[in-house]
Amino acid sequence: MSSFKAHSVLPGFNLALGFTLLYLSLIVLIPLSSLFFKTATLGWGGFYDVATSDRVLASLRVTFTTSFVAAIVNALFGLIVAWVLVRYKFPGKRIIDALVDLPFALPTAVAGITLATLYAPNGWLGQYFAAQDIKVAYTPLGIVVALTFIGLPFVVRTVQPVLADVEAEVEEAAASLGAGRWDVFRRVIFPAIFPALLTGFSLAFARAIGEYGSVIFIAGNMPYISEISPLLIVAKLEQYDYAGATAIAVIMLLLSFSLLLAINALQWWSSNRGAR
Amino acid sequence: MSITIENLNKNFGSYKALDNINLEVNSGELLALLGPSGCGKTSLLRIIGGMELADSGKLLFHGEDVQQRDARERNVGFVFQHYALFRHMTVFENVAFGLRVKPKKERHNEAEIKRRVHELLNLVQLDFLHDRYPAQLSGGQRQRIALARALAVEPKILLLDEPFGALDAQVRKELRRWLRRLHDELHITSIFVTHDQEEALEVADRVVVMNKGKIEQVGTPDEVYAAPATPFVYKFIGNVNMFHSRDHAPWAAEHGDAVAYVRPHDIDISRIAQDDTALPVEVKLVRAIGSIVRVEVALDSSSEIIQIELSRERFDSAPLVIGDKVFIRPRQFRVFESGVLNELSAA
Numbered sequence: 001m002s003s004f005k006a007h008s009v010l011p012g013f014n015l016a017l018g019f020t021l022l023y024l025s026l027i028v029l030i031p032l033s034s035l036f037f038k039t040a041t042l043g044w045g046g047f048y049d050v051a052t053s054d055r056v057l058a059s060l061r062v063t064f065t066t067s068f069v070a071a072i073v074n075a076l077f078g079l080i081v082a083w084v085l086v087r088y089k090f091p092g093k094r095i096i097d098a099l100v101d102l103p104f105a106l107p108t109a110v111a112g113i114t115l116a117t118l119y120a121p122n123g124w125l126g127q128y129f130a131a132q133d134i135k136v137a138y139t140p141l142g143i144v145v146a147l148t149f150i151g152l153p154f155v156v157r158t159v160q161p162v163l164a165d166v167e168a169e170v171e172e173a174a175a176s177l178g179a180g181r182w183d184v185f186r187r188v189i190f191p192a193i194f195p196a197l198l199t200g201f202s203l204a205f206a207r208a209i210g211e212y213g214s215v216i217f218i219a220g221n222m223p224y225i226s227e228i229s230p231l232l233i234v235a236k237l238e239q240y241d242y243a244g245a246t247a248i249a250v251i252m253l254l255l256s257f258s259l260l261l262a263i264n265a266l267q268w269w270s271s272n273r274g275a276r
Numbered sequence: 277m278s279i280t281i282e283n284l285n286k287n288f289g290s291y292k293a294l295d296n297i298n299l300e301v302n303s304g305e306l307l308a309l310l311g312p313s314g315c316g317k318t319s320l321l322r323i324i325g326g327m328e329l330a331d332s333g334k335l336l337f338h339g340e341d342v343q344q345r346d347a348r349e350r351n352v353g354f355v356f357q358h359y360a361l362f363r364h365m366t367v368f369e370n371v372a373f374g375l376r377v378k379p380k381k382e383r384h385n386e387a388e389i390k391r392r393v394h395e396l397l398n399l400v401q402l403d404f405l406h407d408r409y410p411a412q413l414s415g416g417q418r419q420r421i422a423l424a425r426a427l428a429v430e431p432k433i434l435l436l437d438e439p440f441g442a443l444d445a446q447v448r449k450e451l452r453r454w455l456r457r458l459h460d461e462l463h464i465t466s467i468f469v470t471h472d473q474e475e476a477l478e479v480a481d482r483v484v485v486m487n488k489g490k491i492e493q494v495g496t497p498d499e500v501y502a503a504p505a506t507p508f509v510y511k512f513i514g515n516v517n518m519f520h521s522r523d524h525a526p527w528a529a530e531h532g533d534a535v536a537y538v539r540p541h542d543i544d545i546s547r548i549a550q551d552d553t554a555l556p557v558e559v560k561l562v563r564a565i566g567s568i569v570r571v572e573v574a575l576d577s578s579s580e581i582i583q584i585e586l587s588r589e590r591f592d593s594a595p596l597v598i599g600d601k602v603f604i605r606p607r608q609f610r611v612f613e614s615g616v617l618n619e620l621s622a623a
Contacts, residue, residue, distance in 0.1 A: 169360040172327050173422075175347045176354040177374035177429055187377070191364040 032253065038246040050247040058224040059232045060251065066140055066228070067208035070147030075201040078155025079193075085156070086163045100156045103149055108213030115146050116218040138220025143228065146214040151204030158200035162193050195271035202263040209256050277338045277432040277465050278303045279324065284333030286319055286489075293319040295489040297333070304463040306456070308480035310470055312512065316489040317469045318437055324467065325435045326350045337433070350433075353426030353464075357438040359418040361410040367421050368406040371396055374429035396424040399458070416447040423455075427462075436468035440475065448472075452479045473513045477501060485509050507612050510537045517543070517582045519609075534613040540585040542608040545571070545596070554603040557582065559596050564588070571596060573604060 119126040119136040174184045212230040219226045236245035279301035286294040293316045309317040322328040326347035371393045397403040400420040440448040476483045477497040485492045493505040504510040519536040557573035569591040571584040
């Protein structure tokens, strides 16, 4: 213990570490571990049955694919929004900047109902999609729309400061060396903001996996097609099948954790190149 | 490649950054743009580099108008004060950048890129750092890498914006001598911006002194120091004493409202009046600084301080102490009448 704190000049290591561990335990580890204990009452066989049931597998597939697609969409368009907010001056910029945070502040159910109304086949926007034979509301596409809505701020807010930090001089240097605009973006700007973009992506992704409120109104919640795992958990709870509900939660938890771990590793690798 | 600048103007809002600049840069010379901050020297450099556009006027490279050409098409190397290295790339990749972004048909193969980069890194004596990242280098090393990077594309013109401005005194001195030697090897037409007169005088073939968006004087380091064209140049380059004809200095009196400028080392001190133009003064401060001795004296008629520099030898042959009453007389001075050179004089 004393060996890795010996060199620090900062005081309060023991206190700070102790507090961190206690706090994490109370807020994160104990509630999550109780999930595992409750699930354990099923036994391996019971757990396996829940985990491999068609309806659960289908819901997991819907949840993770829609979340992934939404996070990708957010990464792409969030980057553009951040770019515009950082690089250009235009009237109303502050208002647009403030608008970005609205999905954070709005109750998710309100967002869900609004989106469902807008994108319903007879809604303001839905009617145009319906004319093209595209159904948005009550399909997985609708889920992607809702998840994109709630995930946008994560990407914008993580990329924005990093992008603002890229010095104009670095771009001028690249241009004077003969690099075209695309080369400047691809070789100079993008590598600099990639770790932040990845953080934004993983935050949006994680948020989307756990999202419930906004999705259930627009999803239609048809089993095997547009039913998300969190809804299935709620359904199990309503049937007093607590162990079954926690079993799904455990599966989601493990999947999310390994995905986030992988993203973190990728991020560690990308930001470690030259960041020291 | 020579550079010709004709009637160049640049405004930032109502602020005149460059006011009708005319300048000829000879092929292969090392030119310093010298001036206080805000004098327009960096704007001029950035316009030559294509990072900014002039409002009016002409900019010619070797007789060819380049105003419409983008920075990437001008074949100009640019070195920034804060290096502007690519943080996420190794030293090798930084230097190779210019070679890698060339259009496909001009691009060298990997082996040739490797050869050239190592050649450049050897030129700046930092090949052993090729796999490091910029954050792991010292300031002086970073600036040498930035220079190698700029040289990689074989520019016809090299522009350096306060290249040593962010370095400490010792490293600055080493690097500017090194830059001078490098220039003697490569002979690229180079312009560097600085606010440090010592740097400009030591490194450059010619010095352009700028103030408030205008060129005050263009000349060799010796010319701008020994024969300043304007009072500003006198004050900006080296120390100077001013003698107003109204108050004192009989040698300037005949010009009416004029000011005589005298360098501190161009003043003789004597115990007895040399002639009737000598000024009686009292020694206020004596301080030995390295090879020179700085003496501050005050005129009897006013409290104004005059700075005098003596060589140690000269001082030792006739030592002074505070409170001594002596006479001073300039060996050499220039008289400016309301800012215009009126007379050069060697008494």
